[in-house]
Structure formats: structure tokens, C-alpha cells
């Protein structure tokens with residue numbers, strides 16, 4: 001049986017949560033356990049990107065989603081024998097005054113429930129000229145712009161119970177997971193590439209000059225999420241597989257009037273979400289059980 005915790009129904013007093021307090025983390029985990037009981041256990045966490053909430057539909061017993069976007073739902077269940085917790089939605093830093101520790105808090109929460117593997121997804125604009133609308137990109141590495149500018153979720157006095165003060169991010173996106181995922185893509189005959197994801201602050205989309213800058217430094221896709229979650233996951237010792245769905249092709253030339261909109265992003269995610277979900281299912285079927 002799957003269990004659903006809807007953040008929209010039971011609103012916690014968000015402003016009162018100190019995301020850097022380990023005690024607050026334990027309180028949040030205990031509150032969820034009160035609702036979900038023994039079912040609040042998982043080996044694998046999934047974070048659904050914009051419009052990709054349908055990944056949660058892989059969990060049997062969960063009704064299909066009809067409204068794309070971010071749902072604010074935490075869902076426990078099983079996929080391919082794995083105990084999974086699925087976050088249908090995420091906190092974006094631009095929504096929370098760039099409080100990245102707060103935005104990454106769900107990763108620490110699911111770690112409390114046993115998660116040691118994280119599958120993180122996002123919608124992203126393609127920069128790599130070989131990318132087409134609807135392609136999937138496995139994140140090989142990232143450029144965490146807010147983190148580089150001092151807005152890491154790890155900034156502040158570190159409680160060692162969260163993990164190390166200085167975290168190495170040389171291997172954030174697990175190589176063996178990427179290899180396994182590429183094999184699944186080959187078997188399924190779908191277009192999947194590896195590439196570098198750059199996280200911008202948003203919420204404005206990037207100007208053509210900014211996109212050109214990121215292209216010059218070797219980025220393949222860009223978005224406004226993910227890196228803070230992955231950084232916290234690495235601090236907890238969680239292994240990560242990251243993927244981007246290319247929902248639009250980022251514009252490199254100010255003389256091209258190519259407008260991006262979130263509606264277009266959601267539309268692209270809903271048109272391509274089923275394939276992304278099949279891909280995730282294929283990966284989970286190949287991942288050894290914990």
C-alpha cells in the first residue's frame with residue numbers, strides 16, 4: 001500500500017522551521033512518521049521536476065495525475081521491489097528568498113527514512129546544439145551558480161550530524177548509475193545523453209548572452225533547481241542519479257525572438273513525461289535491491 005502525505009493539506013509552520021537545526025529535522029521526520037507509521041521507510045528517493053510528477057504514478061495504487069506542475073506531495077510505496085519515497089514537487093530557491101538550506105531540507109528528511117539513493121529530475125533548457133526538444137540528459141556534473149556565489153545549503157555553522165563540514169562534490173552523479181541508465185536507454189531505444197547542468201537563480205529565464213556564457217564554459221542544459229538538493233544528498237552520503245528533460249532549446253541570439261514560458265515547459269513535460277517515467281522504471285528494475 002502506498003501512502004500519500006499532502007503538504008498542501010497539513011501546512012507546517014514553514015517560517016518557524018530552522019533548516020539548519022538537526023532537532024527540527026527530527027521533529028519533521030517524527031511528524032511524518034505519525035501520519036505514515038511504518039510505511040515511512042524507503043531506500044530510494046525520487047524528486048520530480050516541473051511537470052514530471054507522473055513519475056509517482058509508477059507506484060501502484062496511486063491515482064494518475066491530471067494537472068502537471070509541482071504538487072507538494074510526499075508519497076511512499078514500492079517500484080520494482082524497491083521501497084521508494086517520491087517527492088512530487090520541490091522547493092525552488094527563488095520562491096524562498098534563496099534559502100537553499102530550506103529548499104534542500106526534504107533531502108535530509110528522506111535520508112531520515114532510510115534513503116541512500118536519490119533519483120533527481122528536472123525540466124531544463126537545452127544548450128548543447130545536438131539536443132532536441134524532449135531529449136533526456138543524464139547529469140554528469142553540474143555548475144552550481146548560487147552555491148559558487150555563497151548561497152550553498154551548507155553555509156552556516158555545521159551540525160556534524162548532518163555530515164562533513166567540507167563536502168567533496170567530485171563525483172556527485174554516480175558513475176555506475178549513469179552507466180546503468182545509459183544501458184537502459186539503449187535497450188529502450190530512446191535518446192539519452194550525458195551532460196553538464198547549470199543551476200541559475202531564476203526565476204527569470206536566462207538572456208541569450210547568459211546562455212552563450214554557459215555554452216562557452218561547457219554547460220549542456222540549464223535550470224533553476226537540483227544542485228542544492230544534490231549537494232545536501234552528498235553531505236548525507238546519498239548516491240545520486242540526476243536527469244533533465246529538455247523542455248525547450250535555450251536561445252543564444254538576442255536577434256531571435258524565442259520566448260520561453262513555464263506553460264511551454266509544462267506542456268513539454270506532459271508530452272514527454274510518460275517516456276521519462278518508463279526510463280525511470282527501467283532503471284529501477286535494473287538497480288539491485290537494498
Ligand SMILES: O=P(O)(O)O[C@H]1O[C@H](CO)[C@@H](O)[C@H]1O
Pocket residue numbers: 048049050051090092121122123124202223224225226261262265
Ligand atoms: O527544475 P524544475 O523543478 O524542473 O523546474 C524548472 O522549471 C521552472 C521554469 O519553467 C524552473 O523552476 C526550472 O528549474
